[in-house]
Amino acid sequence: MIAKVINVTKVYGSGQARTEALKGVSLDINEGDYIGIMGASGSGKTTLLSIIGCLIKPSDGEVYFDKRRVRDISDIELSRLRGREIGFVFQFTDLLGNLTVLENVLVPVLFHDGQIAEKKKYAVQLLEKLGLGYTLNTRVRALSGGERQRVAIARSLINRPRILLADEPTGDLDDAASERIMALFSSVSAAGTTIVFVTHNKAFVKYASNVYEMGDGRIQRILK
């Protein structure tokens, strides 16, 4: 068991602006799982993923990461988890505008024990697998949306996380580039990394071992 979500709710805002994003979600994620999450816009997919990734705390319910209750873990320790054990691909891709493609991929190494120089080779490998070998030293400001997204994916994998959480990793991409990413994910999964990804594309369901459909803040159906 790598993560466990038990009857979790999440409420944003209060009064008029109150939104119940999650209304009681339970989910077990085991080591090596390859989970796909689908569902309409606003159904709470990003919220669920960020709760699993220790980015936000639930309003109610319990989350366990690695058998530890997340609410008992200190901020320092949570940062450690986010840097080392968890790889996160944000829905709205975010890169550091002052850095080049390669440097962006290397940033998480700052939060791990390794040396930047030692990780360069692996970073280049990841970028090449994602079809970005031609643009290693460009400042990221100049990149297209799809290129940025692939840089973010390489960044999420650089520290070899135990669990990869990807929020619509293929959102901005054409079919060929999307297939490339799913192929990379499959090889990462085959190497033992747990993956949870959100997608709107039914075609990618075939890669996952479990697929859940969310709706209205709940897991509505198990598609696979």
Place this chain on the structure above:
Amino acid sequence: MNQLQKVRWLARRNFIRGSFSNYAAMILVAINALAFFGYYLHRFLPNPLYTNERAAALQAAEFILLVCIAMNFLSLIVIFWLITRGRYHEMGLLRGIGARRIFIFSLLFVETQMTVFCGMVLAALLGLGLAKMGFEALQPFFGDMAADGAFVKALLAFLAAFASAEIIAMLALLYPALKICRIEPHSALHNRE
């Protein structure tokens, strides 16, 4: 690579390719250093010929320097506040991918050190230029530079100015930096707007 080297790895890149506001901060630090230098030099090395005669005028000049320093301090706070506020998203992202609060704080601290260093270099250049151009005009304010021990006193004034400008810059950074390093990682989740 230890933790400080890692902070510097990122700080250097942010600094070199960084924003326009950095230059504004740099200039303010430079002006501050110059004002402090003038103030200390006058304190350590007053012109004996004029001190009594124009005491009131000199006191006014000193006062103006202090006001200038205070205003610069406030401007620096505003600039650092603007700089850090414009970087909320970036810092939230760093927190989201594993940065501890202390990392964010150190990053801002080190970047500001770089700004201060460049500001000092700028101040030294400006100071030399000023001294060359307007030494006569400034003479009533300072004592005889050729006198015994004057060089040591001028050097002391220079070091004191350096240290004071540094302290002012760090004080100005303190509040904005403390505020932004408390940022929660979820700010990385939302679209940049």
